Amino acid sequence: MVLEARSLSKSYGNKRAVEDVSLTAEPGDALGLLGPNGAGKSTTILMLVGLLEPDEGDVWLDGRSIRQDPRYFRQHIGLVPQRIALYERLTAEENLRFWGRVYGLTGKALAAQVEWCLELAGLTEHRRERVAHFSAGMQRRLNVAVGLVHRPKLLIMDEPTVGIDPQSRGHILDTVRRLNAEGMTVLYTSHYMEEVEYLCRRVAILDHGQVIAYGSIDDVRRLAGALSTVRLTLPEVPEDALAALRQNLTLRNVVADGNTVLFQTQEAGPAIARAVQVLADHGLHPARIDVDEPNLEAAFLHLTGRRLRDGGEEA
């Protein structure tokens, strides 16, 4: 199962949502699509599954173009939409049966797949309960399971863990990781870099509709160089203190995030000493200092000068 997107572009009216995006997912691959809100992740995915026609570019699955053979895509791709695409008034089991039929399953195969999915979602005990009565985490788990009901070779997930408890999130991540280990190709969209780091071998970072970094997780991490990210927690972050920090050339990408100041640097020790000095001049004393080794978050910060997740916006 090789998925290949070549130079996809899409505009909504005047707004360019996706621009010249090219991706490849090899068999058994786990590719992460990482980007902040509005980066164009969902738009890209809709084009990959044929729900949205690209303005330019094409998508290929096992050498078949989506324009010529959309049915092949539909049969072999499992889609987990960003929203809870379930029938609220039906039970977990009824939902799985419904979607199984829509995906062409019948009889014993259908029954077996429904059992498998219930198990996978950890909902076997709740099979006869209506989705409307489920917790957010249970709904998300079923939402993922429905995408798997026909055992697709390629699973495409659009932020499947938004707004749920850590337990359900862990459950989903472990399930997907296991399926990937068993050979299912996975394309995972998220704006949580920990999830992508946990699940994926390769990553494409999307910003403003463009791929700004693409490659193995390690390669992309290294894009930020050997930069560490330092976080200083302060009582408040006045603008002039921030400006003073930015004066210092060894502190790169200085940004404020609530009561925290972040910056990147080559050598954490001397940089922290210098920063604390500058802040003290403004009468500020850090309550806490954290140092992160190079990671995707750092890479994103390095590439865009912004944080991946803007403070309070996440669900």
Place this chain on the structure above:
Amino acid sequence: MMVLGGILSGFLRGLVRNRSNLLWMVLLPLVFLLVFIGIPERSFHGTLVGVVDQDHTPVSGAIAQQLARLPDTRVQAVNAGDARHLLQTSQVTVILTLPPGMTQRALAGQPLRLGWDVAPDAGAASGADSSQLALDLRAWLTAGETAVRAATQQHTTAAGGPAAERLQQAFVQGMARAAATGTVLQPITRLTVSGQAQTTDISDAQRAVIGLGLMFIVFTVFGSTGHLLQLFASGSWDRLLASPTPRWLLITSYALCFFIVGWLQYAILYAGARWLIGVAVPLGAMQVLILTLFILAICGLALCVSTLVRSVELHMAAGSFIAVATSMLSGAYWPVDIEPGWMQHLAWFMPQSWALQGFRAAAAGLGFTSAVWLSVGVLAVFALAFFAAGVLRLSVSRTRI
């Protein structure tokens, strides 16, 4: 076909599990039936004739019976002493007094004088009815007298005089013939939207039931197509489109769901009318065809609207407006003829008008005639146009992220 079955059963399950549907599809229509048709039907609106029979002969009895057989007319035997009081209190519309010796006079060929007292405050409508009654009565008596004269002549040319019973029989038969002629020559009163004259064989109560049925079909079909908007909003529609099931099959399956719900709604009203208030609406092949086309048209319209509005609430508001406004304009609540001219012309564009007209034409025993085919044809065009537009809109409508 598995997909079709899956979608149908899923949809119907959701429908039944939604408690508010019980209210909207069952309770409310039945309450409407009872309040707007059942109760007025019980309080009688026609002409109530009090008959004071002082003659007590087969002839006087036959007059009362024949009156009772007229549509919208009820006859009540009344004592001469009570007559005045009943009239004054409007408990009867008119008092017919059949004086003693009346039959004798009739058989002897002498002119008849019957009492005819109309209630002072009989409304315009029942006043008109009672004068129509008086005309009918006069025609019957004349026919009876003519029959008696003919019988007398026959017998005088033969032997002796005919027995009084024979003459009475002749009078009664003569009246009956006149009454029968009266029903053959029913007045052609109502013009339909197509401008064709039509006899009104469908009762007001039946028309009201059909009107309610058509209105609730609009409500219900719109209510259930709101389901589509939920599918759009939840991303389920995307998920359906991303499946190997072809788009046309998905759309057809859902359209079939809405169509079934429309029929279900009509069945509920039909059964309610029949067993709750005792109004049986005809339901033959023609009516089934008309309803089918009507429901298809409404499904198509609702599909169109569902692709144009953004929220379930807006969709239902549009549906309610269409249901109420078109019902008013198309003569579901009252005959179109009492509306101003421009409104009557608007009725041309209402599927309801054509459905109602089809029902009336079919019920009038016009069978598969041009009046019926016209209604069917127009409904079919409506159904086809709305449906095509709805399906088209649905198949090009962008998925929303």
